[in-house]
Amino acid sequence: MEETLVYRSKIKSLLLLIGSIGFVLVCLWVLSFLFTEEELPRKGAFATIVAPFGIVFFGYCAIIAFRHVLNNRPFFILNSAGLLDQGTRKSELFIPWSEVNEIILSKLRGNKIIIVEVKDPHKLNQSASSFDKFLSSANSMVGYDHPVFSANATTLSNQELYDLFNKYFDAYKQQNRETDTQPK
Incomplete structure (x- = not known):
């Protein structure tokens, strides 16, 4: 892809x-x-x-x-390996599709947000800046341990970004199913 x-x-x-x-x-x-x-x-x-x-x-x-x-850098880069977030944090965040359990479109006080539910949310923050770790802990205090994204600053709507995330995640899952079912 x-x-x-x-x-x-x-x-x-x-x-x-x-x-x-x-x-x-x-x-x-x-x-x-x-x-x-x-x-x-x-x-x-x-x-x-x-x-x-x-x-x-x-x-x-x-x-x-x-x-x-x-700034002309992309906000998000999606590929077959995962999702690279260059826009919502001070430091870049790479989320490999292999670490993702589910992608959820939710609402928080009337605003749509995209929650990327990962296997180990704390593992993602190991290479984050201290400010990003502080923001992640603040998110955890309000019940959001997993990375949370919004398309408000991008050229896409939240629904379009959610669909795009799922398109890549579904392609990853399909590729893994095919790899697992091939004879060895």
Whole structure:
């Protein structure tokens, strides 16, 4: 089976960049009231605490979005060996089809997610960065031990990505059945 590349949506990344810059500008505008004579209701607490955090947070989001706009690497690479995730984590995650038990399309608070149920979820995190391990442990605390994906940042819908994952996983299972039934 041919390799399939799934790319990040440039339009969604650009919208995230524009939105982030907009929020940074709003936070700067709110912060500017500290240095003027104009009154802003409860200006002290809001302007001195929330606005700087907003500038830092949305500034960071803008930097990440800008990097995503310039990034031409595939988000996911699917082939007969497995699934390579280059978009949802700081470090790459390769999931061999031999480690996959099931692929599930589920909903989490109204958002569709794809759960790749693997034989040993902790084995996948051995080569992950410490930040990725932290995020995986946070997922485990809310009941998701297995890798969870969403197509929200890609050019595909969640249903299309789920179908694509299953197409490759089914091809792997079919190939293994044929290999197992061949006389030796």
